[in-house]
Amino acid sequence: MRVLKASDYQKRKLQGEQREGFKINFVKDADGNWIIGKGILENPAFADLRSSLERLNEIEHNPIIEDEQL
């Protein structure tokens, strides 16, 4: 699965932005990257942030696997 990766600067700029009951929250993947699902690009609530969101890099999802899940 492909996800969007933010630099620290991009994360600081976008984290916590809130529109119409939706809020942006980057999470860490297993490699320590700040990521967010690609669906954010299609969320109409964040249409005004679309150009900033489109600048995020696309990477392969490497989720955190908890010990219990192994």
Added chain:
Amino acid sequence: MTIPVWFQDWYNNGSGGIAAAAQTYIDRVEADGGAVESIGCVPSAVWDWTAPDYDAAVQTWIAKLITEGFTSPSSDNLSLLNTFVLALKSAGVWSNLDVIQVWAQDSNSVNAGRVNVVNPSDTLATLYNSVSFTNKVGITGDGVSAYVDTGYNPSTYGGNYASGDNFNGCWVHSGATGLGAIVGNAVSQNIRIFNAGTSNHRVYSAIVGSFTDLSGSGWVAANKKTNATASLFKDTTESTFSGMLNLAIPNENMTLLRSDAVYTDAGISIYMAGANMTSDNTAIHTAVNNYLTGVAAL
């Protein structure tokens, strides 16, 4: 000013109010012979129409939607919600609940689901990232970062949810791929329910230890019956656990589609929480199923 529900029904004509054909238009004829213009309308049956006799809880919920500027579900959907609430009251369940979030409704907006039906004045739920909404079906996660902060913190709420006496339940409309966490907290792992077959479910305990299959669509519920006992339900099939720890209820809001770092691509139609509902599970299952079946048919 409180706007009567009957007026809202009429005003929301496009989502189930009085059909346009049943309205009487007040026309103004241009003095210079120009086109006739409709300058207003009233429902033809307004003088005869009795306001829907919704339960007070449903009325209060609708009033909150209006206050927030949210679109109301149709009058047919509201009738189904009213039946749902009355069924819970008849079963003696309602007074033991703190939260019902009805994500499956036909307003064409996710917002109505953000308002707690039990206590509409509560903090609204917040949707993170790309939680998707399907009309009449509910919300769905992305398995990456999307989740719902319900706004409900049982440790500070002062409601029915208590240590050794609590319940979380939700109706899953589409099952998770993999180990999907459908109910939990953003940080703590003391309570976590997976839409999966696993021994990792927690009900203020260490992992329950026994493989319990809560996968697929349908009703999923976790009840802490006492400090040492718990029940998990998949629809009406119960799995019981005893000799458990009783970990603290963390000072955090409940989350949907997430537990700590585990997210899910499952979908939820309804979320409920309150006191232990083990003996009421069948009644709740029936009421929720009837509501969702009705909404799907609208």
